[in-house]
Amino acid sequence: MELCDVIKIRRSELGLTLAQIAEACGVGSSIVAKWERGEVTNLRRDSINSLADVLQVSPLALLGREELPAKQTASTIIKEVTSMGNYLANRRMELGLTQKEISEMVGVSEATVSRWESGAIANMRRDKIKRYAEVLKVSPTFIMSGKADSKTTSAPTLSQTETYLLEKFRALDSRGQSAVLNTLEHEYQAMHGDGAADPVPNNA
Structure with missing residues (x-):
């Protein structure tokens, strides 16, 4: 399967607009349109990673070297992503941290942390998942699956x-x-x- 076909299929399944993909990838909507039409196939590595994140596939699947994940309904995706985003924001507030502090400790931009908390990026890089889990004092498994983890430690409630x-x-x-x-x-x-x-x- 070609890159342009993967983009069309996943964008349709996820209900995303060209503008939403462009914002997540840090490019213009016209660039994404060219990707989808197959006019540009030689993407930079950072663009591939960002595009894979927003389309919720692996970079290999994006390049046609792996099968795409099973189709999900829009309501299921929204529910899963929103649940993760809410947890990340709630956990940060429990620990008394700001998005800026999280961004500095994880090594990403404040805008990226905001997107994570809004659920816009559900497929984070492995190294960022590990570091993010350390900062939030949870396991990487919890951040990836959204399931309760007995190792999660709650911050003491302050008066x-x-x-x-x-x-x-x-x-x-x-x-x-x-x-x-x-x-x-x-x-x-x-x-x-x-x-x-x-x-x-x-x-x-």
């Missing part, structure tokens, strides 16, 4: 006061954070005795 203090602490520079930690250690020792104080990290 309103704790959340307020954490936000203020994060807004301080290193000198301010060091001063807060030293004061905290002093108060802790005053309450719990004269034992040796724990060392205060310099890069908190």
Whole structure:
């Protein structure tokens, strides 16, 4: 099966427009139209990976070297993708992280994290799945399947006061954070005795 045929079939099955594919791949709609008409067949590697992601196939299937996945109904796809997206967003908020922080830790753009959370990218690269799972403190299997995982660890629930203090602490520079930690250690020792104080990290 030719590349142009794969694009036509999968775009139809997924109910995607040329503009949606173009946005996910970072190209213009006219370029995607040329791909679909078979006018351009020599795609760059990053374009192949992005196109495979949005069409939810492997790069090999995209190039006609593997069979395409079984056809799914649009409602099933939307349900699965939305479920994954909701979980990713909820998990990030449980951990008190922003999309920007996630993007920096995983090594992708903030826009990519936003697309993951909206369910627009369900077929992430293996290395990104592994790193994303580490950041969210879940297993890679859970991120790929969306099934509950006993190894998933929930972040402790913070009170309103704790959340307020954490936000203020994060807004301080290193000198301010060091001063807060030293004061905290002093108060802790005053309450719990004269034992040796724990060392205060310099890069908190």
